Amino acid sequence: MTIRWLSVVGVGEDGLDGLSAAGRALIDAAEVLIGGNRHLAMIPADGRERLAWPSPLSALVKRIGGLRGSRVCVLATGDPMCFGIGNTLAANFPMTEMFIIPAPSAFALACARLGWPEHMVDQLTLHGRPLTLLEPFLQPDGRLLLMSEDRTTPGKVAAYLSGCGYGDSRVRVFERMGGPAERSFEAVAALWPHPPGADLNTIAVNLVANAETPLRPRISGLSDAVFVNDGQLTRREIRAVTISSLAPTPHAVLWDVGAGCGSIAIEWMRTDRRCRAYAVETNENRRGMIAQNASALGVPGLEIIAGTAPEALDGLVAPDAIFIGGGLTRQGMLEACVAALRPGGRLVANAVTLEGEAVLSDHQFCLGGSLIRIAISRVRPVGSYRGWDALMPVTQWCYMKPWNSGQ
Numbered sequence: 005m006t007i008r009w010l011s012v013v014g015v016g017e018d019g020l021d022g023l024s025a026a027g028r029a030l031i032d033a034a035e036v037l038i039g040g041n042r043h044l045a046m047i048p049a050d051g052r053e054r055l056a057w058p059s060p061l062s063a064l065v066k067r068i069g070g071l072r073g074s075r076v077c078v079l080a081t082g083d084p085m086c087f088g089i090g091n092t093l094a095a096n097f098p099m100t101e102m103f104i105i106p107a108p109s110a111f112a113l114a115c116a117r118l119g120w121p122e123h124m125v126d127q128l129t130l131h132g133r134p135l136t137l138l139e140p141f142l143q144p145d146g147r148l149l150l151m152s153e154d155r156t157t158p159g160k161v162a163a164y165l166s167g168c169g170y171g172d173s174r175v176r177v178f179e180r181m182g183g184p185a186e187r188s189f190e191a192v193a194a195l196w197p198h199p200p201g202a203d204l205n206t207i208a209v210n211l212v213a214n215a216e217t218p219l220r221p222r223i224s225g226l227s228d229a230v231f232v233n234d235g236q237l238t239r240r241e242i243r244a245v246t247i248s249s250l251a252p253t254p255h256a257v258l259w260d261v262g263a264g265c266g267s268i269a270i271e272w273m274r275t276d277r278r279c280r281a282y283a284v285e286t287n288e289n290r291r292g293m294i295a296q297n298a299s300a301l302g303v304p305g306l307e308i309i310a311g312t313a314p315e316a317l318d319g320l321v322a323p324d325a326i327f328i329g330g331g332l333t334r335q336g337m338l339e340a341c342v343a344a345l346r347p348g349g350r351l352v353a354n355a356v357t358l359e360g361e362a363v364l365s366d367h368q369f370c371l372g373g374s375l376i377r378i379a380i381s382r383v384r385p386v387g388s389y390r391g392w393d394a395l396m397p398v399t400q401w402c403y404m405k406p407w408n409s410g411q
Contacts, residue, residue, distance in 0.1 A: 006100045010068065012078045012090050014107035017183025019046050027105040031077050038068070039079030046079075064089075065096045072101075081204075083109035087129040087151055110206040111149045113181040117188070118208055125149050130157055135164045139302030140222050140274045142168055148209040155200035158207055162196035165209070169217030174210040177201065220301075224248065224271045230301065232293045236264035238329060241380045242354065242398050247271050249352045249402045250325045254278040259323045261313045261341065262286075262330025266294030266306065272325075273303040282323075284309045284316050314340035322346050328353040332360040338367055345405045355399045364401040373403030 011030040016022045023031070031037070037044060038055045058064055068076060084090030086109040093102065108116075115122040126141045129151040141148060142165070150161065158177045165173050171194030178188045179202040189198050193209075220226060224247035228240050238246060246268060250258065252275045260269035263283035273279045283294050283306055291308050298306040309316055314337055326341045332355055345351055351373075355361045368375045377399050381392040 006098075008101055008103050009072060009074065010076050010078070010093070010097055010101055011103040011105070012080055012084045012093060013105045014080050014082050014084050014088075015043055015046070016082060016107040017180045017186065019183075022107065022182070024105065026103075027107075030103060030105065031079070033075055034077030035075045036071055037077055037079065038064070040081075043079035043081075061089075061092075065092065068093070069096075081110075082107050083112070086111060086127075087131070108182065110151060110178070110181060114149055114178050114206050114208050117178065117181070118176070120147060120208075130161070134299065134304050135160060136299050136302055136304060138164065139168065139220070139300070140277070141302075142170055142211060142213075143221070144211065144213040144217075144219075146211040148207075148211065150207040150209065152203075152205045152207060154203045155205065158198065158205065159196055159200065161207055161209070162191075162193040165193040165211075169214045170211055172212040172214055174212070176208045176210075177205050178208070179205045181206065222274050222276075224275070226267075226271060226301070230297075231265050231267050231270075232296050232300075233265035233267075234290065234293070236290060236330075238264070238267050238354065239380065239395060242378055242395075243267055243271060245378055246327065246352055246354065246400070247275070249400065250327060250350055252276060252279050252325070255280075256324040257281070257321050259284060259317065259320065259326045259341070259344075261317070261326060261328045261337075263294055263308075264290055264329060266297050266308075268327045268329065269294075269306055270298055270301050270303055273298075273306055274301065280305070280307075280321070282307045282309050282320050284311065284313050286310070286312045286316075313337060317341075317344060323349060325350045326352070332363050338363065342367075342371070342403070342405065347405055347407045349405045351401075351403045351405070353401045355401075356396045361399045364399055367403070368401050371403055373401055376400050376402075 013027045013030055036053045040057055044054050080089050083106040084104055090104050111127050125147045127149045131151055131153050162175050173193045175193050176188055176190035180186050191197055225240050225244035231237055252272050254276045255278045258272045258281040260281055260283045263269055263285040266283045269281035269283040272281050285291050291310060294308050298304055313331055324346055331337050332353060341351055353364055355364050377397050379397040381394045383390050384393040
């Protein structure tokens, strides 16, 4: 019989008095207590072993693993599974060995104060993360709940919103919710007047776009102008078709091979914050552009791989989807990518040259899938008139690897 030796108990600002009977029983029965200094200080000295959060926090998992066989209780703030330590522990220890007792999360408390339906609000943490993470979520009339890094975060968020064309947004800060010292304050982002307050705070944002703020939706097809590039850019219309063919889903992994300025990988990750991507690019200057674009467009987690495919693909997490935007004629490229795909995975390759098109035609004949040609024209001035300016047509092969494939 498996013994549940590891417990995680969420504690609110109301301290031990706010715990359920189950949570208090787990704390009382523990032989080892682990938590922040303020959590441990709530429990009177009683001779039990106490461990404060180590730095780095990754050392905690190894330390807890060495305590298996003892009754260990980890004290956390609020809901341990809401951007908390519970996520890390649940990923490293089986749930058959754990109890998790949450208190109300800061997000739940903020929604209760505001009257916001929690499931209708985008919830993010800025702890240890850049502010640009907010960019894909800046949408007119949207609502955000943000966990702060520290007392300076509200002012930084207000300044960031103003710089992105959302200076009319209402920003409200909640401190020490659920306890006797609870307080809140708010203002319009562009006129943020408040000095830094408590380090432990939660930010609520009611987004209001300025009149001239351009839309940057999370669906594919951002304007070409938002990407820093040297001409190696999958154009907006082609990009929208390509992302649709790649069919991103939550937690799916993309390889963007010959990534150029990274537009495909970036738009893939913007569709859902749980999507992951590797941008494989041999050119150093373009890798710098990828990093710049990924940060500016809200996907700083994009992993940039230096090297030439297929050799640079070794060791990467197996992909659910692959996009090939360059290097189609390189010996063994397509074969290596098809072999690397997970069963049921999608491969999309675009070609603009006859040589690249011939490679795609051969593979489509042998493996199946769809082969289409995309022709886009844009209006441009012709003297005092207007006419159609045709972009280079793109041949696209879209292939789904069979679920029972032995390739």
